Amino acid sequence: MADTTRAGAAGADGTSGARAAGAxxxxxxxxxxxxxxxxxxxxxxxxxxxxxxxxxxxxxxxxVSVAVALVMAGLGLTFARHPGYAHLSGSSYHPLxxxxxKFPHTIGQLGHALAIGDGRGLIxxxxxxxxxxxxxxxxxxxxxxxxxxDPPMTIVTxxxxxxxxxxxxxxxx
Amino acid sequence: xxxxxxRMYVQYGVTPLVFVVVLLAISVLAGVLxxxxxxxxxxxxxxxxxxxxxxxxxxxxxxxxxSVIATSSGAAATYVRERMTNLRAGMFLExxxxxxxxxxxxxxxxxxxxxxxxxxxVVLSYSAxxxxxxxxATAVLTSSDDRIANYFDLHGSYYDEAEKxxxxxxxxxxxxxxAMMYVAGMVSALLGIGSGALxxxxxxxxxxxxxxxxxxxxxxxxxxxxxxxxxxxxxxxxIDPIIAAPVAVGVLGGAMFGSRVLGKITNTSVRIIFVVxxxxxxxEMLQRGVL
Numbered sequence: 001m002a003d004t005t006r007a008g009a010a011g012a013d014g015t016s017g018a019r020a021a022g023a024x025x026x027x028x029x030x031x032x033x034x035x036x037x038x039x040x041x042x043x044x045x046x047x048x049x050x051x052x053x054x055x056x057x058x059x060x061x062x063x064v065s066v067a068v069a070l071v072m073a074g075l076g077l078t079f080a081r082h083p084g085y086a087h088l089s090g091s092s093y094h095p096l097x098x099x100x101x102k103f104p105h106t107i108g109q110l111g112h113a114l115a116i117g118d119g120r121g122l123i124x125x126x127x128x129x130x131x132x133x134x135x136x137x138x139x140x141x142x143x144x145x146x147x148x149x150d151p152p153m154t155i156v157t158x159x160x161x162x163x164x165x166x167x168x169x170x171x172x173x
Numbered sequence: 174x175x176x177x178x179x180r181m182y183v184q185y186g187v188t189p190l191v192f193v194v195v196l197l198a199i200s201v202l203a204g205v206l207x208x209x210x211x212x213x214x215x216x217x218x219x220x221x222x223x224x225x226x227x228x229x230x231x232x233x234x235x236x237x238x239x240s241v242i243a244t245s246s247g248a249a250a251t252y253v254r255e256r257m258t259n260l261r262a263g264m265f266l267e268x269x270x271x272x273x274x275x276x277x278x279x280x281x282x283x284x285x286x287x288x289x290x291x292x293x294x295v296v297l298s299y300s301a302x303x304x305x306x307x308x309x310a311t312a313v314l315t316s317s318d319d320r321i322a323n324y325f326d327l328h329g330s331y332y333d334e335a336e337k338x339x340x341x342x343x344x345x346x347x348x349x350x351x352a353m354m355y356v357a358g359m360v361s362a363l364l365g366i367g368s369g370a371l372x373x374x375x376x377x378x379x380x381x382x383x384x385x386x387x388x389x390x391x392x393x394x395x396x397x398x399x400x401x402x403x404x405x406x407x408x409x410x411x412i413d414p415i416i417a418a419p420v421a422v423g424v425l426g427g428a429m430f431g432s433r434v435l436g437k438i439t440n441t442s443v444r445i446i447f448v449v450x451x452x453x454x455x456x457e458m459l460q461r462g463v464l
Contacts, residue, residue, distance in 0.1 A: 053253050053260065060250040064243070068422055075193065075418045085189035093192035096415045099229045105410040123414035127239060130421060131403040133246045134396035141264055152325055157264050163271040164397065167278070168404040 045148050052144035059140045063133030070126030078119030135164050189415065192226070197419040203240060204427020208248035209435055210447045211391030212369035213241035213399070214424045216454050228416065234364075235411030238399050240424045241368075245396025247428030248389075255332075257389040257436060259382060262327040262344055266375075267397050269351045270368065273358025274401035280363065289363055290462030297455035300374040301448045307378075308444040313342035314381045321347040331386055334436040342383055349379040361395075362402040369395045370454055373447060384440040388447065 079086045095101065104113040104124045113121025138161045145154040187195075199221050200214070207214030215237030222233040252258040317323065322344040330341035353375035361368030369391045376387035406412055435443070 053256065056260070057250045057254040060246045060253070064246045064250065064425055067243075068425055071418045071421050074414065075422075078415070079190065082189075087188050088191065089188060091188045093187055093189045093226075093415070096189055097192075097226070097228050097232065097413055099231060099410075101413060101415075103410070103414050105407055105412065120414040123418045127407070127412060127414065127417055127421065130239065130242055130246070131400055131407065134242060134400040137246070137249075138264075138267070138397060141260075153261060153264065156268060156325070160264065160267045160271050160397070163268075163275060164401055167271070167275050167401045 045150075048148045052141075052148060055144055056137060056140055059137050060133060063129060063136060067126045067130035067133065070129060071123050072126075074119045074122030074124075074126060076119070077117070077122055081117075081119060135161070135168075138164060193415070193419045196221070196226075196416070197423040200240065200420045200423025201427040201430075203420075204244055204247065204424035204429075205431035205434075206427075206446075206450065207240070207244040207369075207424065208392060208428040208431030209388065209443065210369070210450050211373050211388030211395070212450060212454075213237075213244045213392070213395045214420075214428070215240050216450055216457075218420055218424075220457060222416065231411050232413050232416060235406045235413065236416045236420045238403050238406050239412060239417045240420050241399040242396045242403065243421045243424040244428040245392055245394075245399070247425040248432035249393045249396065251429065251432035252389040252392060252435070255436065256329075257331050257385060258393045259327070259329040259331075259344075259386050259390045260393070261325060262329065262376070262380070262382065263390045263393045265325055265327055265347075266350060266354045266372075267394055269354035270358035270361075270372070270394060270398040271401045273355040273360075274362040274398050275358075277359035277362030278402055278405050280359070284363060286364070287462050289360075290458045292462075293360060293364065294455045294458035294462060297370055297451055297458060300370070300378070301451040301455060303378055304374060304444055304451070305448045308441050308448070311440060313340060313383055314345060315341075315343060317343035317345045319345040319347055329386065331383070332436075333383075333385070333440075335439045340383060342381070342386070345381050346379040350375050353379060358398050358401070361398045362405075368398045370451060377444075384443045384447075385435060388443060389435065 084091050103120050104110045104118075110121055110124045110128070114125065115121075138157055142154060142157045142161055145157055200218065203214035203217035203221075206212075206217060218240045219230075219233045219237050222228040222236060223230055249258060253260065317328065322328065327344045327347065328342065329344075330339055332339050353371055357368045357371035357375065360371060372391040372394060373387050376382040376390060377384050382390065403412075
């Protein structure tokens with residue numbers, strides 16, 4: 001127990017150290033890589049690149065936090081509405097986890113489940129947020145590459161975003 | 174006899190609460206492992222659901238997709254901030270993984286799953302062998318004449334906490350990388366698992382990214398690949414909330430912890446852990462193809 005706490009504390013120190021060193025190190029490499037293939041002026045962009053990384057990291061963190069909060073609330077609600085589920089004996093998980101189990105899997109059903117206060121609706125909503133997080137991450141990347149004034153990569157990410165969005169429409173979800 | 178008893182006990186004696194708690198604990202482990210090797214936790218979650226809890230493979234695959242997205246987003250937040258992920262290479266290669274995933278979703282009905290499992294098992298066995306063979310390799314490329322990599326500036330650098338120094342590397346073999354990524358995306362949509370198992374070898378072996386950067390970048394990409402087919406799975410009713418909820422929460426927690434560990438261990442250790450996991454996945458695939 002004490003060991004894990006210490007490891008955790010060391011981890012926190014280590015990461016901040018790494019970040020500082022990373023910033024220094026990348027500043028150092030700029031000169032060398034710039035001399036080889038001067039395709040893109042990274043020197044000018046260094047600050048913007050850092051801001052972009054932080055923006056992408058933040059989007060992921062927020063998406064994940066919202067998803068977890070919704071899923072946990074939904075799980076809590078499910079158990080609160082079905083006290084039998086929370087016993088240690090006398091019921092089985094099996095009817096809930098079969099292919100024939102009833103749970104919301106379209107937007108309409110999800111809305112209905114939420115309206116009647118079914119915990120599984122809330123879990124479903126959390127899962128939708130979780131699934132949407134990588135898509136949102138790509139959308140933010142389009143913006144950050146545009147902000148870095150990097151047209152080739154902006155087009156690349158825009159293409160990825162288009163394919164992702166079309167996959168949702170094709171899927172009919 | 175004992176097996177039959179255990180099976181009866183698990184199916185009729187385990188209440189929803191116990192199921193959720195046990196699955197949550199296992200998912201934490203899956204998240205730690207998945208975030209380290211860039212595979213996404215499905216490796217652990219699918220066999221646990223099918224073999225221990227006797228859940229239909231289609232629902233297990235739905236849960237696996239959720240676990241992949243959770244591992245990816247949970248760990249990538251840290252990897253991106255610490256510059257372990259090669260953002261540019263990751264996003265560039267997503268061109269191939271997403272188109273692969275979309276075409277794979279169309280082909281689900283065309284390909285016999287059995288043959289796919291066997292083929293995939295063989296490919297993974299070969300990758301495991303190849304990565305094990307170069308487990309001690311540490312040299313990174315210092316120059317690259319790959320025109321695509323140079324045009325999009327896919328090269329990068331990261332701070333290696335184990336070696337206590339900044340490591341700059343060049344990227345090569347983007348065409349082979351793109352082809353492997355397309356297949357990885359297709360496999361992900363067809364089988365619901367294993368996209369990371371092809372992505373890491375593509376980057377480590379074909380494109381010469383350092384191993385840790387390969388797993389961190391694979392980890393970054395698998396979320397998008399999985400999201401491209403998650404819509405299909407959700408609409409088809411393969412994502413059961415009672416299964417997916419503990420998986421999502423547990424895997425996220427595990428991934429956030431695992432992502433703090435990767436920087437500290439050596440590239441050789443990451444390769445060895447990866448090879449072990451890959452061998453297990455390969456056996457899983459072959460078994461499913463043969464039985």
